[in-house]
């Protein structure tokens with residue numbers, strides 16, 4: 001049976017992994033895991049692009065032999081991916097002998113059949129993008145149209161690949177295969193690129209001494225790094241040494257990359273090379289958008305390049321979450337906020353908001369309250385007669401189908417949103433049915449039935465979230481005591497946890513971030529909460545469990561006395577006031593629903609209690625960082641004051 005073949009680009013080893021390269025790799029890993037969970041054999045390839053002149057140049061600048069440099073850097077990539085729970089099947093390196101053989105063989109074949117021919121190259125080259133540019137694309141400044149860096153003039157004998165000969169076949173293929181290039185915006189970009197007319201591509205560089213030598217012509221230098229690099233996808237299948245057997249992997253089912261390297265390289269040169277070789281083309285090329293930081297491209301000079309493991313570690317430190325689960329939380333953020341069609345803002349505040357909201361409050365809370373009540377009321381054993389209500393069973397099945405549909409489309413934001421509907425449904429069901437009240441009334445069997453919904457949902461979710469959060473999924477399965485995370489179709493069974501089954505003690509997977517918002521952003525560039533917070537309009541509150549709480553639970557609530565420094569109405573709202581508070585020397589903004597009971601003047605100078613460790617929420621475009629507390633008298637707010645003036649910031653306990 002042919003394996004489902006998924007690839008990431010191979011990454012240049014002159015810089016270390018960052019959230020951009022991590023994005024493509026995590027998306028690929030999530031796709032690979034999803035298809036495996038569906039029971040399909042998968043072949044997942046990633047690796048490093050080591051033959052580029054810029055790699056050689058950086059090694060020389062550092063005074064390290066290039067081979068040693070690439071060996072060390074490839075190791076950094078492999079270690080980082082493993083730490084991010086990336087489960088690739090093959091890690092390819094373009095300095096491997098087997099790859100160089102493939103490049104040599106392909107070059108020879110295409111030259112023999114006339115698809116590669118010798119000419120001279122006169123023109124401009126960007127060493128940073130490793131790209132030749134046609135004179136028509138370059139302005140007076142002689143800078144790279146893609147990255148803006150100065151171009152180098154080249155005047156040298158050179159081999160060309162006859163790309164122009166494939167223009168109409170490429171157009172036809174794209175027209176006949178609507179899923180060949182996704183999302184649609186990339187397809188259009190590619191068609192626009194082809195419409196400008198395809199020029200033959202220079203595929204050798206003379207005077208270079210790092211890379212794959214042009215076969216049988218030592219004077220010609222080395223093979224152009226993109227021609228070399230694209231062939232990695234073929235090398236990894238064993239095309240050269242396995243005879244027809246390589247077809248158990250080839251062609252790629254899904255090639256993932258960022259938008260910058262899709263139209264020209266992966267959707268034009270690459271399929272044309274395969275057409276020239278007479279090989280089947282990839283089924284699908286998917287180009288995601290870019291992470292931007294503070295509305296700008298990431299760059300070393302701006303100091304806004306984030307290292308994925310540092311973000312995960314900071315999240316673990318700030319929350320007390322075990323590192324493997326913090327890594328999964330980072331993966332969740334990458335996929336939930338993934339830039340698909342357009343670019344998206346990456347921010348540490350966004351990571352925190354998703355962590356506290358979707359993971360601690362929603363998923364973590366659902367699992368924890370289900371298992372806690374199961375232990376409290378039923379000694380940790382599934383009671384007799386517990387079964388899932390038909391309405392919920394239908395909803396779970398429908399949501400699982402929607403998740404699958406979105407994952408197939410590489411739309412993880414949608415897939416995860418659909419999965420979270422299940423959590424919302426269970427939390428609402430608990431609130432409506434109030435199993436704690438049922439227990440007090442002696443309706444034990446009914447309470448058991450209600451809680452069974454949480455167990456079945458958690459089991460199903462372990463499978464649905466596994467592509468995003470593999471370790472968390474495993475931990476859920478462990479706490480449920482069901483062994484392995486179930487396969488996709490098994491996970492749909494609504495009676496899979498039998499009466500008498502024993503559950504493990506609940507252990508919180510995602511402790512809530514305790515400190516004030518933006519805890520992990522100490523070293524970050526200027527705050528950019530806007531994007532992510534606005535995606536979570538009402539920060540999901542844990543659906544209150546109407547039960548007694550422990551003193552430790554109470555201790556997590558931080559209430560302080562704040563002094564109101566300024567108050568003003570919130571535009572277009574009759575109920576809301578924006579308050580500027582002094583909390584022990586720290587200024588905070590909160591939005592309070594008291595405009596019908598107090599005027600701004602009545603509030604300024606007052607001392608009021610404020611819940612200060614509430615997750616921030618975006619209310620009418622204002623980030624509210626806490627909640628004032630007041631007495632509720634028939635729905636009207638009545639202010640609470642300390643008995644005498646106290647230092648601002650005093651703790652209430």
Ligand code: MSP
Pocket residue numbers: 008009010011012013019020021023024049229230231232256257258259260261289290291292298
């Ligand atoms: N070596 C080539 C690829 C050759 S594939 C045959 C290359 N390498 S790269 O190291 O520059 O990594 C590129 C990948 O990282 C691309 O998919 C690119 O889009 C992605 N990203 C780099 N910065 C990014 C962001 N800021 N955001 C999202 N992805 C970005 O190109």
